[in-house]
Amino acid sequence: MENANLNVLFKEKRQLLNHFASQFTSDYDEKEDLIQETLIRALKSVHSFINDPKLMTWLYVIMKNIYINQYRRERRKHMIYEDCIHTDHFDTTSFNSNEYKMIHDDIQKALNSIPVENAEIFRLHLDGYKYHEIAETFNLPEGTVKSRIHLTRKVLQQKLKMYQSS
Structure with missing residues (x-):
């Protein structure tokens, strides 16, 4: 039409x-x-x-x-x-402003260490977007989006393991 x-x-x-x-x-x-x-x-x-x-x-x-x-x-x-x-x-x-800055910097370093597209996919996921919406945005299969989110989560957990509670 x-x-x-x-x-x-x-x-x-x-x-x-x-x-x-x-x-x-x-x-x-x-x-x-x-x-x-x-x-x-x-x-x-x-x-x-x-x-x-x-x-x-x-x-x-x-x-x-x-x-x-x-x-x-x-x-x-x-x-x-x-x-x-x-x-x-x-x-x-238990934290002062310098410790907050250090934590923030560590999170930023961890995010910067992953590919930009994966970081954006992960941010959209954290913002509440559905897998199919993210897949449409990046023109990717939904399964690819799911695996990138999973891998990004694992990488961030590994890089920020010092902040995980025991």
Whole structure:
């Protein structure tokens, strides 16, 4: 389908997509981001749904999945942040600022010692992205992404073993 026809189709469906997005968030910018991400992901397979009466159902499912994945990513980031600042898990009194800097430098050295692409894949994984999302981003098979994350974790554990509790 030609770009002009897609633009017309998406403009026609935008109001309904805005209604769908309103079910997930009331923030204008978040709704716009959700609509745009939905349309971007829909472009990959829109040709197979273009004349299908279930087009809007399909777009709704895409939007819902995007929202759920974003929610999970944010929740995971928040949980990691909470774990870092709660002293139940980490005794901050035993470290001074120089020790924090040393630990940070060691982590940075360990990350810099692995290939850049593997480090980026690992960071996306820590941010809560799903394996298939990372695979799409890097145009790699999902199995390759899983093995790179596993190998990166092992390398980082080995390089940072001095900080592991016994």
